[in-house]
Amino acid sequence: MKKTLLSALALGIAVGFSSQVVAVDPEQSRLDLIEYFKAKTPDRPFEDYKNGIYGYDEDRRSQWEMQEEFPPYSDFLDKGAALFEKDKSAYIGCLVNSKDGVDKIRSSYPYFNEKLQQVVTLEGDINRCRTEAGLKAFGWKKGDIAAVSSYLANEARGQKINVVIESEGAKKAFADGERLFVEPSGQLGLACASCHVYNASRKARSDILSPLLGHTTHFPVWRLKWAGAGTLHRRYEGCHKNMRSAPRKVQGEEYRNLEFFSAYMSNGLEINGPSVRQ
Structure with missing residues (x-):
């Protein structure tokens, strides 16, 4: 079977990071990931990966379900609705698709814009729409942009992630995101995959490491550590800092490609953001 870069690393095959190592095959990468986690946790249904770490710890899942009855982000959702x-x-x-209903917006992102030849994210378009209308752009990582994005995620709950890759440009963006995910960096020599593929379900101190499968379903998140909400790119930045690796620019090309890759890998899972995390 032809191995993708992600599957080769998951199987412990030593590879370099040139584009000649493996062919870019997004769907094979996604199927490989599903099979990897199916073998790792055979009793966990695919559909449950939208719940992240809560599929690994019954006590935390019970606590989370109680929190969801009276979520700490309810006022934040009201703020997002008012801002929108x-x-x-x-x-x-x-x-995208806003004329079809507010509930159709979140599931339309991220996507590859063929005209611009780049990945477009929901938060990126929120600020583009604002500036084109003569409004001030929001800050990128928290606050108002997280509130509006959380509102749109909540409206889209139950819809499935469906990132489409049809062109060479989109395939390249996926490959660049995959490369950033699997390539070790920083003083600790870690990659995103170190925690979120190979060691998913294990603990780092008191935190359970979440699986890549389902990573983007529940963002923005209300993190107990933050005592507030934040965007996916805020989390990317924090992870790179924890790895003692230089963070990339929030909403820059590298993080947008990483989001594109991560979202595609979770195709078929339901959106259930915002959600409470550690």
């Missing part, structure tokens, strides 16, 4: 309604004219017709 305040500038609704800037968003409707600008955000």
Whole structure:
């Protein structure tokens, strides 16, 4: 069987990081990942990976389910709804599929813009729509942008992630995101895959390491550590700092490609953001 870069590393095969090592095959990478986690945790259904770490610890899952009955982010969702309604004219017709309903927006991102030849994220488009309407852009990592994004995620709950890759440009963006995910970096010589593939379900101190499968379903997240909400790219930045690796630019090309890769790998899983995490 032809091995993708991710599957080769998961099997412990030593590879270099040139583009000649493996052919880019996004769907094979996704199927390899599903099979890897199926072998790792055979009793866990695919559909449950939308719940991240809560599929590994019954006590934490019980606590989380109780939190979801009276979520700590409920006021934050109200804030996001109010912010969206305040500038609704800037968003409707600008955000993808917004004319079909607010609930259709979140599931349309991220996507590869063939004209621009780059990945477009929801938060990126929120700020683009604002600036094109003459409004001030939000900060990228938390606060108002996380509130609006959380509101749109909540409206889209139950819809499935469906990232499409049809062109060579999109395939390259996926490959670049995959490379960033698997390539070791920083003083500790770790990769994203070190924690979120090979050691998923294990503990780092008191934290359970989450699986790549389902990573983007529940963002933005309300983190207990943050005592608030944050975007996916805020989490990427924090992870790189923990790895003692230089963080990439939030909403820069590298993190947008990483989001594109991560979202594609979770195709078929339901959106259930925002959600509470450690």
